[in-house]
Amino acid sequence: xxxxxxxxxxxxxxxIGIVSDEPRILADSxxxxxxxxxxxxxxxxxxxxxxxAPSVLREALSxxxxxxxxxxxxxVALGPGxxxxxxxxxxxxxxxxxxxxxxxxxxxxxxxxxxIGRMLTDARDPLVVYISGGNTVITAKQxxxxxxxxxxxxxxxxxxxxxxxxxxxxxxxxxxxxxHAIDRCSEGGRYVELPYVVKGQDTSxxxxxTAALRAYRSGVRVEDIxxxxxxxxxxxxxxxxxxxxxxxxxxxxxxxxxxxxxRYLVEKFKALAEYRGVELYVVPPRYAVDNGVMIAWTGMxxxxxxxxxxxxxxxxxxxxxxxxxxxxW
Numbered sequence: 045x046x047x048x049x050x051x052x053x054x055x056x057x058x059x060i061g062i063v064s065d066e067p068r069i070l071a072d073s074x075x076x077x078x079x080x081x082x083x084x085x086x087x088x089x090x091x092x093x094x095x096x097a098p099s100v101l102r103e104a105l106s107x108x109x110x111x112x113x114x115x116x117x118x119x120v121a122l123g124p125g126x127x128x129x130x131x132x133x134x135x136x137x138x139x140x141x142x143x144x145x146x147x148x149x150x151x152x153x154x155x156x157x158x159x160i161g162r163m164l165t166d167a168r169d170p171l172v173v174y175i176s177g178g179n180t181v182i183t184a185k186q187x188x189x190x191x192x193x194x195x196x197x198x199x200x201x202x203x204x205x206x207x208x209x210x211x212x213x214x215x216x217x218x219x220x221x222x223x224h225a226i227d228r229c230s231e232g233g234r235y236v237e238l239p240y241v242v243k244g245q246d247t248s249x250x251x252x253x254t255a256a257l258r259a260y261r262s263g264v265r266v267e268d269i270x271x272x273x274x275x276x277x278x279x280x281x282x283x284x285x286x287x288x289x290x291x292x293x294x295x296x297x298x299x300x301x302x303x304x305x306x307r308y309l310v311e312k313f314k315a316l317a318e319y320r321g322v323e324l325y326v327v328p329p330r331y332a333v334d335n336g337v338m339i340a341w342t343g344m345x346x347x348x349x350x351x352x353x354x355x356x357x358x359x360x361x362x363x364x365x366x367x368x369x370x371x372x373w
Contacts, residue, residue: 047110048117048347049140050340053133054125054153055177056084058093060104061336062115065344067163071107072330072337073100079216083206090128097136104336112144119149119343121156123364124178130360138355147352149343153334154179154366155190157327159345160338161300165325171294173285173313174366176301176334177202180247180281182288183366190366193291194245194284201277202303204249208273211257212266222329226270227308233271236264240276245287247280274308282312289320298325305329345373 045064052059056078062071075096077089105112120137123130141148158172172190174181180201182194199207209215209225218225238255241248256273260266285297297317303309310326317324331337349372 046116046344046347047114048119048149048340048344049104049115050119050151050336050338050343051133051137052121052153052334052336052339053093053129054121054123055129055334056089057334058097058100058133059334059336059339060100061338061340062104062108062110063337063340063344065348067341067344069337070110071104072335073104073107074335075100081216083210084126086126086128089126090132093129093132097132101136112140115144115146117149117343117347118146119151119339119346120358121153121339122150122358123153123361125153125360125362127360127362130362134358134360138358141355147347148355148358149346149351150353150358151339151342151346152364152366152369153339154181155369155371156338156342157300158183158190158298158366159342160331161298161325161327163341164328164331165298167296167298167325169294170296170298170325171285171288171292172298172300173281173304174301175201175281175299175303177206179301181366182245182285184288184292184294185371189369189371192367193288194247197243197246197248198250199253201247201249201281202301204253204277205303208253208256209270212260212269214266222305224306226274227306229267229270230274230308231267233265233267233269235275236268236272238272238276240280242280242283245284245291247284249277252276278309278312281309282316285313286316286320289322294322296323296325298327300327300332302333305332349373
């Protein structure tokens with residue numbers, strides 16, 4: 045049996061996950077940085093990771109009932125993400141690898157979101173809709189890599205949602221009880237016209253954000269803005285996903301990433317799946333958000349195909365695209 049410890053630190057979460065190749069999740073320990081106001085401050089987040097990393101690591105080993113000597117491989121997310129945050133995880137993973145003489149495996153954070161979704165849902169060959177704070181991508185495996193068949197041309201869907209509710213004075217925190225502030229605010233809202241932008245198979249949200257804030261300043265009710273912005277943003281994503289289905293002929297859709305936890309978005313994709321006659325898979329909410337388990341599991345897959353890296357070469361890649369990673373399985 046092979047046991048892998050995964051380190052996640054790409055944005056607001058420092059996570060340690062431990063998995064075996066059975067496959068089985070042995071541990072899942074996390075620390076979440078929550079800014080006092082505004083969005084994520086990378087240096088503040090990194091400082092909080094440094095302070096909390098030792099306790100997160102100890103908790104993960106305790107959950108698994110293992111010592112560090114029982115770990116076979118250390119996996120680490122080297123990108124994409126926020127530089128200061130990534131460097132904390134990379135430093136810790138390099139130290140563990142060197143001090144305990146463990147192989148080190150580099151993991152792409154975006155690929156990890158997809159692979160934990162596939163592992164937990166048994167999706168085989170899906171069209172993947174990866175939606176998070178920093179990414180909005182329509183992708184599928186073709187020719188040994190995840191190829192991009194559509195993406196945002198500017199800001200990501202999660203970034204759009206966070207920025208909107210922050211500017212409306214509704215957040216942080218952005219998520220309470222698993223429900224995003226934009227979804228809570230949308231209750232009782234009515235539709236007002238906002239720009240709907242789809243360019244080929246790509247989406248765009250920066251213009252929608254500008255228009256929504258302009259409507260707010262002109263006196264439109266907050267509930268109506270949230271409802272309308274959400275409907276436009278989610279519907280445009282469903283449209284480009286359907287175009288991906290039509291192009292590739294896939295019979296499965298897999299939703300991954302933090303925004304996949306939105307039950308309102310899932311309902312829209314259920315309607316699409318029924319209309320197209322395909323299966324819809326959604327990563328469980330706990331593993332939709334950033335976590336160390338997804339890094340450990342993807343590291344397991346990479347290690348099984350001989351992918352390791354010398355610690356001195358394990359440098360962060362803030363803009364490491366998922367379509368630049370060779371997929372061997």
